[in-house]
Amino acid sequence: MSDRIDISVDFAGLKLANPVLTASGTCGYADELGAFMDLDTLGGFVTKSITVKPRKGNPTPRIVETDAGMLNAIGLANVGLERFVAEKLPVLARMKPAIFVNVAGTTIDDYVAVTERLASEQAIAGFELNISCPNVKKGGISFGTDPVQVKEITEAVKGACGQKILIVKLTPAVTDISTTARAAVQGGADALSLINTFTAMVIDIETRRPVLANRTGGLSGPAIKPIAVYLVNKVYSEVAKEANIPLLGLGGIRSAADAIEFMLAGATAVSVGTASFIEPGCAGQIVCDLDAYCRRAGIEKLSDLVGALEAPAQ
Amino acid sequence: MTQTRAASKKGPFQAVVTRNVQIGTCFWRMDLRFEGQGARAFAPFRPGQFLQIDVADVALPPAEKIPPELRDGAARKVLLRRPFSFADVTPEGDVTMAELLYCVLGPATLRMTTLAEDDTVSIIGPLGNGYWVPENKRTALLVVGGMGVPPIRCLAKMLNADHPNLETFAFVGGRTVGALPLEGQLDGNAGELGFCVPAFTKYGIPSVLATDDGSAGAQGFVTEHVARWLDANTERSRDEMIVYACGPEPMLAAVAKLATERDIDCQVSMERRMACGIGLCQSCAIECRTEGSAETVYKLCCQDGPVFEGRQVIWNA
Numbered sequence: 001m002s003d004r005i006d007i008s009v010d011f012a013g014l015k016l017a018n019p020v021l022t023a024s025g026t027c028g029y030a031d032e033l034g035a036f037m038d039l040d041t042l043g044g045f046v047t048k049s050i051t052v053k054p055r056k057g058n059p060t061p062r063i064v065e066t067d068a069g070m071l072n073a074i075g076l077a078n079v080g081l082e083r084f085v086a087e088k089l090p091v092l093a094r095m096k097p098a099i100f101v102n103v104a105g106t107t108i109d110d111y112v113a114v115t116e117r118l119a120s121e122q123a124i125a126g127f128e129l130n131i132s133c134p135n136v137k138k139g140g141i142s143f144g145t146d147p148v149q150v151k152e153i154t155e156a157v158k159g160a161c162g163q164k165i166l167i168v169k170l171t172p173a174v175t176d177i178s179t180t181a182r183a184a185v186q187g188g189a190d191a192l193s194l195i196n197t198f199t200a201m202v203i204d205i206e207t208r209r210p211v212l213a214n215r216t217g218g219l220s221g222p223a224i225k226p227i228a229v230y231l232v233n234k235v236y237s238e239v240a241k242e243a244n245i246p247l248l249g250l251g252g253i254r255s256a257a258d259a260i261e262f263m264l265a266g267a268t269a270v271s272v273g274t275a276s277f278i279e280p281g282c283a284g285q286i287v288c289d290l291d292a293y294c295r296r297a298g299i300e301k302l303s304d305l306v307g308a309l310e311a312p313a314q
Numbered sequence: 315m316t317q318t319r320a321a322s323k324k325g326p327f328q329a330v331v332t333r334n335v336q337i338g339t340c341f342w343r344m345d346l347r348f349e350g351q352g353a354r355a356f357a358p359f360r361p362g363q364f365l366q367i368d369v370a371d372v373a374l375p376p377a378e379k380i381p382p383e384l385r386d387g388a389a390r391k392v393l394l395r396r397p398f399s400f401a402d403v404t405p406e407g408d409v410t411m412a413e414l415l416y417c418v419l420g421p422a423t424l425r426m427t428t429l430a431e432d433d434t435v436s437i438i439g440p441l442g443n444g445y446w447v448p449e450n451k452r453t454a455l456l457v458v459g460g461m462g463v464p465p466i467r468c469l470a471k472m473l474n475a476d477h478p479n480l481e482t483f484a485f486v487g488g489r490t491v492g493a494l495p496l497e498g499q500l501d502g503n504a505g506e507l508g509f510c511v512p513a514f515t516k517y518g519i520p521s522v523l524a525t526d527d528g529s530a531g532a533q534g535f536v537t538e539h540v541a542r543w544l545d546a547n548t549e550r551s552r553d554e555m556i557v558y559a560c561g562p563e564p565m566l567a568a569v570a571k572l573a574t575e576r577d578i579d580c581q582v583s584m585e586r587r588m589a590c591g592i593g594l595c596q597s598c599a600i601e602c603r604t605e606g607s608a609e610t611v612y613k614l615c616c617q618d619g620p621v622f623e624g625r626q627v628i629w630n631a
Contacts, residue, residue, distance in 0.1 A: 036322040063597040067391045074596045277590035
């Protein structure tokens with residue numbers, strides 16, 4: 001066996017040094033995590049959600065811990081497009097990992113505006129569409145829960161993003177995620193990321209009120225991993241494999257073993273989110289450990305594991 | 315490919331527990347020793363900075379040692395780190411010793427009680443900004459309530475060592491004497507202000523103790539005693555005065571209000587639920603005034619604080 005282990009992956013035509021990215025909302029805008037790890041060791045980086053105008057975010061409490069997880073209702077707090085371009089883009093330009101800007105909005109025009117502005121920026125490899133937001137023009141129904149809207153918004157953004165890679169981030173709050181996955185692919189998505197958080201609630205029994213000021217929040221962390229793995233495998237086998245669309249898997253990953261589960265299920269790459277709050281160097285450690293795993297298991301090419309889950313017996 | 319876990323400037327560091335003892339009904343004191351990079355990182359710890367400790371894998375105490383009111387909460391698993399501020403940090407050559415005071419309130423602090431000598435814990439820090447001493451100050455008032463004691467004790471030590479020309483007075487308050495994590499006897503006789511809190515008098519800082527129920531020291535809210543002292547000391551220039559406060563938020567709001575009304579600079583140490591404590595999650599938002607605008611902004615307790623100027627903070631009703 002050769003001494004050369006290859007942990008790179010091809011993600012929608014872009015070669016990533018390794019399949020490990022950091023998840024939107026857990027790693028700041030650029031190099032905040034750099035205080036804790038060498039960010040240049042990562043395959044990719046996904047920024048905090050950017051909206052056209054700055055957003056203050058929700059009143060506190062914005063988070064609450066649960067067993068093996070946490071709820072968050074940050075409220076898409078972000079500096080807005082203008083400050084992102086002026087302050088964060090120059091920093092991103094100096095970073096080695098593939099940079100994906102997560103885009104959020106309340107109307108399709110919002111998403112297009114952000115994408116259009118950034119589509120020619122050298123620093124950026126692509127966009128991740130956060131469609132778990134309510135569409136104010138359709139009475140607040142989340143873009144991501146309606147396949148018709150999913151296709152519409154994907155098409156609109158695809159038209160604006162030029163040569164950049166378009167990842168559509170799917171919400172699990174649907175009856176059949178393969179339907180919305182298919183809609184995104186039909187709309188022109190280059191890749192899909194899944195899953196976003198699950199809407200959940202924690203009640204304080206003394207005050208008889210929800211703990212979060214927003215009442216509900218998105219559940220993330222190890223608790224959701226088994227559901228995320230299942231949904232990645234579902235979308236892979238029902239939509240992505242045949243369409244040759246790569247998947248970015250996320251939901252509770254905090255070790256190389258977790259990452260491999262997702263890859264076997266069909267993910268070409270993975271994002272580490274909540275785990276960075278506890279161990280800021282986690283994503284970097286996973287990169288190392290994936291290499292070590294390949295050496296131990298005699299795997300020369302890590303990407304051979306993508307979708308290598310044994311097919312169900314016929 | 316080699317190990318990427320080269321320790322960053324802020325950790326995580328493994329600290330060694332050297333002592334962990336109960337000092338009150340719900341108060342405990344844990345002494346920690348940092349070595350190597352951790353020692354170097356924490357040696358310049360500033361009063362009011364904080365750290366994030368990971369106790370997810372620490373065992374719960376046996377059922378009989380869990381107070382009945384905490385039994386339901388004890389069952390919950392811990393995932394996230396918890397923020398604390400050291401009451402004392404002492405560099406000693408190659409090592410840095412630190413004292414952590416904690417109040418047992420939930421699953422994480424319950425777990426902390428089972429840590430024993432020679433156990434190690436993972437700590438990230440130092441984090442945040444800490445208290446600062448503006449130019450041209452001659453009088454400092456330390457106002458502390460309940461579990462606000464640790465950062466103010468740390469501050470008292472620093473002021474005594476680095477600012478000997480600053481005349482400092484301490485006002486310590488709590489609901490009742492048992493609500494204060496102060497070890498040792500309280501001396502009812504000595505001191506300019508009529509009561510002594512040894513934690514401060516050892517730094518030459520006269521102090522007054524006030525409890526809401528009068529169980530020790532004077533009766534009443536600590537802010538009343540601060541106001542009374544200010545009224546009795548009008549010859550001291552307000553411009554040359556600084557108030558440092560730490561404690562429950564209603565107390566901080568009252569201190570900030572008092573200081574603003576009398577045009578005295580004031581720094582308060584704020585608390586918010588934190589997931590990461592390192593500026594990534596945006597959970598710990600503090601609503602603040604902005605210069606020349608009616609609009610408010612959210613600042614982060616972990617990055618822009620935890621110490622804020624009292625007049626900047628928008629206090630909840």
